[in-house]
Amino acid sequence: MQLVTEENITELAVERWGSAHDPRLAEIMRALVRHLHDFAREVHLTEEEWLAAMQWLTATGQISDEKRAEFILASDVLGLSMLVVQLNHAFDPAATPATVLGPFHIDGSPELEAGADMAAGIPGTPLFVHGTVRDLDGKPVAGAVLDVWQADDEGMYEAQLDVSEARLRAKYTTGDDGGYCVRTVAPLGYSIPVDGPVGELIAQTPISHYRPAHVHFIVTKPGYEPLVTHLFREGAQYLDSDVVFGVKEELVVRFDERPAGPTPDGGSSEVPWLEARYDFVVQAVDGS
Ligand code: BEZ
Numbered sequence: 001m002q003l004v005t006e007e008n009i010t011e012l013a014v015e016r017w018g019s020a021h022d023p024r025l026a027e028i029m030r031a032l033v034r035h036l037h038d039f040a041r042e043v044h045l046t047e048e049e050w051l052a053a054m055q056w057l058t059a060t061g062q063i064s065d066e067k068r069a070e071f072i073l074a075s076d077v078l079g080l081s082m083l084v085v086q087l088n089h090a091f092d093p094a095a096t097p098a099t100v101l102g103p104f105h106i107d108g109s110p111e112l113e114a115g116a117d118m119a120a121g122i123p124g125t126p127l128f129v130h131g132t133v134r135d136l137d138g139k140p141v142a143g144a145v146l147d148v149w150q151a152d153d154e155g156m157y158e159a160q161l162d163v164s165e166a167r168l169r170a171k172y173t174t175g176d177d178g179g180y181c182v183r184t185v186a187p188l189g190y191s192i193p194v195d196g197p198v199g200e201l202i203a204q205t206p207i208s209h210y211r212p213a214h215v216h217f218i219v220t221k222p223g224y225e226p227l228v229t230h231l232f233r234e235g236a237q238y239l240d241s242d243v244v245f246g247v248k249e250e251l252v253v254r255f256d257e258r259p260a261g262p263t264p265d266g267g268s269s270e271v272p273w274l275e276a277r278y279d280f281v282v283q284a285v286d287g288s
């Protein structure tokens with residue numbers, strides 16, 4: 001019979017969970033148990049604190065549904081999501097870096113022509129984001145699909161609203177020269193949802209619950225690593241305090257103010273507009 005002591009409980013639990021049938025699961029569970037026990041020892045966790053943590057986890061599960069992913073939000077604000085992105089998408093330094101997907105991407109966005117407006121009917125300053133998709137050798141990548149989405153001027157994504165039509169999201173395909181042109185409205189910074197357990201936790205700290213103004217992109221083309229990323233507006237508030245740690249220097253882009261007149265899609269704007277130029281660099285699956 002193996003009697004349990006404070007000294008041997010970690011080894012007993014590590015050994016037990018290391019018996020998982022799948023070797024990778026066994027490896028993960030061994031490390032998880034070891035780190036959890038070390039954590040409890042390090043902070044000398046009290047029973048009240050343990051119970052508070054269990055209640056917080058329970059509430060996090062209870063508020064979650066197919067539209068609300070509170071555990072993922074918790075992972076985001078703890079920096080875990082961004083760490084996992086970096087561990088798994090360590091592209092060549094010359095490639096555009098990846099960032100968190102976030103909870104608001106919707107599959108099956110409408111396919112638009114270059115320069116077509118994904119923000120038709122939505123208030124805001126017109127914004128053209130245009131440039132090319134290239135490979136690491138600088139060669140244009142034709143036929144790459146840019147899946148684009150963003151929040152509205154109240155910081156709300158379509159996934160948070162009860163709407164039946166695609167809203168502020170679209171897919172654009174690069175031409176033979178690798179060129180693309182997205183027309184939308186200027187994004188604003190916004191708060192992550194704070195009416196749940198994650199917000200309650202943040203409220204007990206001086207941590208900002210805002211994200212800086214950004215547009216999301218997923219760039220895909222067979223033969224290349226899919227690129228999940230954002231472009232952030234240079235000079236935007238919260239760039240250095242993004243609550244989900246998503247900002248990378250390479251992804252901060254100037255939004256230049258342009259007067260009413262010709263626009264990059266060959267059309268014309270009756271009102272002043274913003275221009276952001278960005279060349280995405282994607283890495284081939286073989287690393288080249
Ligand atoms: C977003 O940018 O859409 C987002 C990412 C992580 C958490 C919340 C929102």
Ligand code: FE
Nearest residue numbers: 102151214216
């Ligand atoms: Fe976002």
